[in-house]
Amino acid sequence: MIQTPYLLFLGDAPDQLSAKVAQGIKDWRPENAVGQLRMEGCKADVGLRDMTLAHAKAAGAKTLVIGVANRGGYISQAWKSVLIEAMGMGYDLASGLHNLLSEEEDLVEVAAEKGRILHDVRIPSVEYPIASGVKRTGKRVLAVGTDCSVGKMYTALALDSAMRARGMKSTFRATGQTGILITGNGVPLDAVVADFMAGSVEYLTPDNDPDHWDVIEGQGSLHHISYSGVTLALIHGGQPDALIICHEPTRKHMRGLPDYKVPTIEAIRDVSLSLARVANSACEVVGIAVNTQHMSEDEAKTYLASVEVEMGLPTVDPFRYGAERLAEALEKL
Amino acid sequence: MIQTPYLLFLGDAPDQLSAKVAQGIKDWRPENAVGQLRMEGCKADVGLRDMTLAHAKAAGAKTLVIGVANRGGYISQAWKSVLIEAMGMGYDLASGLHNLLSEEEDLVEVAAEKGRILHDVRIPSVEYPIASGVKRTGKRVLAVGTDCSVGKMYTALALDSAMRARGMKSTFRATGQTGILITGNGVPLDAVVADFMAGSVEYLTPDNDPDHWDVIEGQGSLHHISYSGVTLALIHGGQPDALIICHEPTRKHMRGLPDYKVPTIEAIRDVSLSLARVANSACEVVGIAVNTQHMSEDEAKTYLASVEVEMGLPTVDPFRYGAERLAEALEKL
Numbered sequence: 001m002i003q004t005p006y007l008l009f010l011g012d013a014p015d016q017l018s019a020k021v022a023q024g025i026k027d028w029r030p031e032n033a034v035g036q037l038r039m040e041g042c043k044a045d046v047g048l049r050d051m052t053l054a055h056a057k058a059a060g061a062k063t064l065v066i067g068v069a070n071r072g073g074y075i076s077q078a079w080k081s082v083l084i085e086a087m088g089m090g091y092d093l094a095s096g097l098h099n100l101l102s103e104e105e106d107l108v109e110v111a112a113e114k115g116r117i118l119h120d121v122r123i124p125s126v127e128y129p130i131a132s133g134v135k136r137t138g139k140r141v142l143a144v145g146t147d148c149s150v151g152k153m154y155t156a157l158a159l160d161s162a163m164r165a166r167g168m169k170s171t172f173r174a175t176g177q178t179g180i181l182i183t184g185n186g187v188p189l190d191a192v193v194a195d196f197m198a199g200s201v202e203y204l205t206p207d208n209d210p211d212h213w214d215v216i217e218g219q220g221s222l223h224h225i226s227y228s229g230v231t232l233a234l235i236h237g238g239q240p241d242a243l244i245i246c247h248e249p250t251r252k253h254m255r256g257l258p259d260y261k262v263p264t265i266e267a268i269r270d271v272s273l274s275l276a277r278v279a280n281s282a283c284e285v286v287g288i289a290v291n292t293q294h295m296s297e298d299e300a301k302t303y304l305a306s307v308e309v310e311m312g313l314p315t316v317d318p319f320r321y322g323a324e325r326l327a328e329a330l331e332k333l
Numbered sequence: 334m335i336q337t338p339y340l341l342f343l344g345d346a347p348d349q350l351s352a353k354v355a356q357g358i359k360d361w362r363p364e365n366a367v368g369q370l371r372m373e374g375c376k377a378d379v380g381l382r383d384m385t386l387a388h389a390k391a392a393g394a395k396t397l398v399i400g401v402a403n404r405g406g407y408i409s410q411a412w413k414s415v416l417i418e419a420m421g422m423g424y425d426l427a428s429g430l431h432n433l434l435s436e437e438e439d440l441v442e443v444a445a446e447k448g449r450i451l452h453d454v455r456i457p458s459v460e461y462p463i464a465s466g467v468k469r470t471g472k473r474v475l476a477v478g479t480d481c482s483v484g485k486m487y488t489a490l491a492l493d494s495a496m497r498a499r500g501m502k503s504t505f506r507a508t509g510q511t512g513i514l515i516t517g518n519g520v521p522l523d524a525v526v527a528d529f530m531a532g533s534v535e536y537l538t539p540d541n542d543p544d545h546w547d548v549i550e551g552q553g554s555l556h557h558i559s560y561s562g563v564t565l566a567l568i569h570g571g572q573p574d575a576l577i578i579c580h581e582p583t584r585k586h587m588r589g590l591p592d593y594k595v596p597t598i599e600a601i602r603d604v605s606l607s608l609a610r611v612a613n614s615a616c617e618v619v620g621i622a623v624n625t626q627h628m629s630e631d632e633a634k635t636y637l638a639s640v641e642v643e644m645g646l647p648t649v650d651p652f653r654y655g656a657e658r659l660a661e662a663l664e665k666l
Contacts, residue, residue: 129557131558132559132590133592191527191528192561193523193524193527194524195355196563198560198562216406223613225464226569228565229531229569231529231562236559236561236562257466274604278556278561
């Protein structure tokens with residue numbers, strides 16, 4: 001659990017896109033961030049107040065979150081003086097970069113001396129159990145995709161937000177680095193050891209109130225041969241009551257796999273549901289989230305309407321048009 | 334790669350069953366073992382010549398393999414003097430126990446001093462790639478199960494043996510600790526980090542002669558919620574041309590999961606084939622291996638015959654009646 005609120009460190013971000021972790025926090029959990037810290041030459045701005053370390057500290061910030069990714073995902077030497085100064089002032093550090101805070105000797109030394117915590121959310125900090133499959137109380141919805149990077153995290157965050165706006169009890173459950181930094185906790189599923197994957201998802205989504213929903217961030221796809229095992233561990237560890245299928249209709253092939261075609265929504269529905277029902281016989285597919293970013297307004301609307309008719313399920317682009325209809329579908333379930 | 338031949342260390346094994354790793358080596362790769370080393374009070378005997386360290390060394394042994402599991406799977410203090418003496422004489426050590434050789438300070442120290450290797454086959458020693466899904470040359474067959482521990486390793490070893498007896502080119506590819514010790518190499522799949530599971534299976538089963546078969550040891554089951562992700566990584570990383578379904582018909586529920594029923598052979602056929610064809614559209618189910626150990630001779634024969642008719646596929650118990658018909662089915666493919 002990372003202490004909030006954060007100060008978001010944008011460093012010397014070369015462009016806006018490189019600050020997408022900070023942008024995600026600002027968009028989805030603005031209450032988790034008091035401001036942004038930008039170094040000279042920083043080309044990103046997530047629209048929060050610019051603050052110094054001292055200023056943000058006075059405003060209550062507890063953790064300096066590295067909200068920027070270099071090309072290569074490493075911890076830049078240019079950042080070091082700021083990171084070290086922050087720890088001296090009482091900040092913990094948090095990062096989702098490949099290269100770990102805990103592998104930087106100077107940072108480790110200062111953290112030990114000052115009693116600060118280095119959170120590397122890319123690697124697990126918990127010894128997860130082996131999944132027991134015991135039925136848990138409360139309800140769970142999982143985003144499954146026809147491919148990787150089709151908007152599963154975005155869909156889950158938008159759905160969680162729409163559910164809470166309706167007064168439903170909902171918690172977004174992060175399973176990837178960005179999601180973990182946004183909410184302050186979660187499971188970095190792609191870095192969990194094989195035998196404990198499903199158990200880590202059970203750990204992430206424990207017993208809860210009967211009318212509470214865990215909105216579980218999906219990973220990979222059952223048809224993405226590099227990561228399908230991770231996806232199945234989510235389906236079986238999450239024992240979802242409901243699935244949302246996420247799709248990006250303009251993709252020419254599976255992400256990173258030029259020889260692999262993107263499956264149809266129907267194919268993913270059938271295989272996901274058949275496997276989900278092993279863990280929860282009542283599981284249903286309740287809606288479809290389409291990422292229409294590469295379509296015109298007209299194309300998007302026509303496509304959404306046609307999928308809705310074909311599949312007989314509420315079909316939305318949660319980014320473009322909101323996730324309310326998906327929340328409504330869950331409420332009715 | 335563990336150097337062969339081995340001397341099999343049975344230590345102070347409390348009973349025959351505790352020496353099942355040594356028994357597996359003796360049964361499947363007798364050419365890999367020059368003899369067995371038993372301490373006073375040892376209650377196991379795998380039927381090899383009893384040898385001292387010096388005797389086995391003279392006979393060419395290169396590695397002392399811990400072929401016994403204590404209750405709890407730890408490295409007994411009682412064994413230490415033998416293990417240390419062995420390294421002094423030039424033996425490497427190999428173990429599949431939970432508790433690692435490399436975590437025993439005294440063993441690590443002696444190994445460093447004598448230049449010996451400590452092989453802990455329970456953990457990966459390779460940095461595996463992420464799976465690319467690129468089609469590889471050669472052929473692959475994978476054992477998939479309706480449950481865990483239904484005889485997938487045994488089936489794969491028996492099949493490999495039957496194929497070689499027919500003059501087919503075949504290599505057993507181990508994906509678990511026992512299999513790795515039997516053959517001297519493989520991937521400890523349950524200990525691989527999630528993102529690299531399918532890649533580790535690609536690494537294990539590289540390009541080969543067009544008429545060569547990799548016989549891949551299966552793990553878990555697509556319907557075993559604790560380990561299903563591992564199973565799917567095998568199906569997608571292995572890109573099998575053929576599947577053998579393994580089943581144990583007397584089991585009351587899934588292993589370790591009292592609330593979960595064992596799926597039918599048909600259910601596993603359908604979901605396995607549908608997912609396997611994502612990676613290899615030509616994949617076929619070619620046979621069924623039934624573990625009839627808890628059935629009488631009559632029951633077994635009746636059951637095998639009825640499954641054979643129902644499924645329209647060669648159905649055998651490879652332990653009781655041999656795997657020749659499965660090898661024949663592959664040869665025809």
